[in-house]
Amino acid sequence: MIVGLMRMKAGTGAEPHSHPNEQSLYILEGTFEAVVDGKSIEAKPGTVVYIPADIIHAGKASADGDVVFFTVKDSSHSLHGIKVS
Numbered sequence: 001m002i003v004g005l006m007r008m009k010a011g012t013g014a015e016p017h018s019h020p021n022e023q024s025l026y027i028l029e030g031t032f033e034a035v036v037d038g039k040s041i042e043a044k045p046g047t048v049v050y051i052p053a054d055i056i057h058a059g060k061a062s063a064d065g066d067v068v069f070f071t072v073k074d075s076s077h078s079l080h081g082i083k084v085s
Contacts, residue, residue, distance in 0.1 A: 001072060001073065001074060001075055002071075002072070002073045002074075002075045003070065003071070003072050004070070004071050005068070005069075005070055006068070006069055006070070006071055007066055007067070007068050008030075008032070008060070008061040008066060008067045008068075008069070009061060009066055010030075010061050010062065010063055010064065010065050010066050011060065011061060011062075011063045012060060012061060013033075013058065013059050013060025013061060014058055014059055014060070015058055016035070016056050016057070016058040017056070017057070017058070018054055018055060018056045018057065019053070019054075020053055020054055021053055021073055021074035021075070021076060022050070022051060022052055022053045022073070022074055023050075023051045023071060023072065023073040023074070024048055024049065024050050024051070024071070024072045024073075025043070025048070025049040025051075025059075025069045025070065025071050025072075026047075026048050026069055026070040026071075026072075027043045027044060027045050027046065027047045027048075027049070027067065027068075027069045028045055028068045028069055028070065029045055029065075029066070029067065029068040029069075030045075030061055030062065030065045030066050030067035030068060031043065031044055031061070031062040031064070031065070031067065032047075032049065032059055032060070032061060032062075032067045032069065033059065033060055033061075033062055034049055034057065034058065034059035034060075035057060035058050035059070036049065036050075036051055036055060036057040037052075037055045037056065037057065038056075053074075
């Protein structure tokens with residue numbers, strides 16, 4: 001497992017992608033705006049965002065501030081995802 005404490009700058013994030021490993025995020029500060037399998041999620045502090053393996057997802061910090069979160073990811077596959085074309 002990979003566990004990391006991350007900071008995503010306001011208005012930045014990840015474009016739609018997928019990966020063969022599941023991932024979870026625990027939001028500590030700010031608002032994380034995500035789309036997981038076509039479903040929009042607005043995650044505030046205390047929220048867990050679960051991303052199943054092979055599911056297309058994207059996410060970004062809201063424009064009003066950075067997001068700080070823990071991420072936990074299965075490391076049996078690579079760290080990086082596959083960009084959706």
